Amino acid sequence: MKVFCLALLTLLLVALWTGSEGVSLRSPYGTCCYKEMFIQKKIPAFLIRGYQKTPSHCSRRAVRVELLKGKKFCVDPEEGWFQQYLQQEESRSTST
The missing domain is CATH 1.20.5 (Single alpha-helices involved in coiled-coils or other helix-helix interfaces)
Known part of the structure; x- marks a missing residue:
């Protein structure tokens, strides 16, 4: 017994x-994004605190976007609005 x-x-x-x-x-497995975690809406740039690409072992390629209040969302890195955000961030970092 x-x-x-x-x-x-x-x-x-x-x-x-x-x-x-x-x-x-x-x-590291908690940083992956799955189908139901993606948002389709554009996030205004002034609300974004930062972002992080998902690791290569994840099944979907994605970016985790963190907002000013700490919420995190998954977005498709190929989305047009996100590509514009990246270009704006890059131009800011090269101009300073």
């Missing part, structure tokens, strides 16, 4: 540990 309880406890701990790995924001 003790062996059964120990095995069950071990399985539960392993399940909890592996389940939390995918949700953790510190995990």
Whole structure:
């Protein structure tokens, strides 16, 4: 009986540990964007604090955009408005 309880406890701990790995924001796998996470609306440039490309191991190529209030959204890096934003940022950084 003790062996059964120990095995069950071990399985539960392993399940909890592996389940939390995918949700953790510190995990590299937590930085991927999935189909339902993308937004289609244009984000005004003045609301954007920063952005980060998703890692190469992700199934979809995307950019995670962080807004001034801390919210993060996934966008397609090929979107026209995002390409314009990148060009504006690049011209700002070269002119200063």
